[in-house]
């Protein structure tokens with residue numbers, strides 16, 4: 685099985701603040717850092733660190749070479765990236781001392797992806813393969829629809845949530861991985877179980893709903909499984925969902941049971957949130973296995 689992560693590549697500009705700003709408030713920041721990021725990049729890295737052979741698709745600008753250099757250094761196939769964008773996407777990330785954050789996203793080259801590019805990319809894949817995507821680029825609906833019609837297994841992380849996601853045919857995604865807020869916004873539900881089941885009714889075969897510090901739940905039409913989170917001191921939650929997505933999905937593809945897959949995802953994201961940053965703080969497999977043993 686070939687694995688394609690189609691998604692966003694962002695330059696993350698991270699500002700450490702004493703607290704998240706109020707409306708109209710000016711704050712001095714205690715630290716400024718530039719990191720590689722974007723949900724596509726982060727999820728590709730997490731998938732790869734979990735153990736998968738991953739190729740990426742997406743678009744960057746002239747200022748984004750360091751992103752693809754980083755991915756290549758990590759063993760990810762970057763051969764299909766389109767480098768002809770004007771500006772690479774970037775994210776302004778404000779973090780507070782409790783690890784909470786808020787973001788401003790500039791789409792840049794991520795939003796210039798065309799159907800022609802998607803067709804060329806997909807022509808290298810078949811019904812034996814998997815594509816994972818998110819909602820930070822243009823053409824998400826197009827690529828999902830095309831991949832689905834070619835019989836390629838599809839996984840969607842519909843993040844970040846925007847109202848137009850409700851108009852997507854979510855059943856074109858075999859696997860839906862999303863957080864509580866996204867799940868409730870899309871399908872409603874008063875409890876985790878109700879939300880997971882309402883999402884399932886929209887057509888995907890497997891639903892994985894992440895619940896932050898409460899863990900995650902899984903539903904596939906017959907089996908409803910809960911997985912508690914590990915308790916850690918979070919300093920920066922940026923990238924936690926991407927880390928979970930890559931690790932959990934890899935485990936499911938390997939044939940692991942949903943509980944084991946979610947536990948591995950939760951362990952990886954628990955480790956990720958204990959450090960500042962997103963992509964660079966995704967733990968490697970060895971660290972995740974060690975953490976799981978220590979927290980059995």
Ligand code: RIB
Nearest residue numbers: 694721722723775923962
């Ligand atoms: O999920 C975290 C990512 O969201 C960050 O790396 C940022 O670029 C935004 O895309």
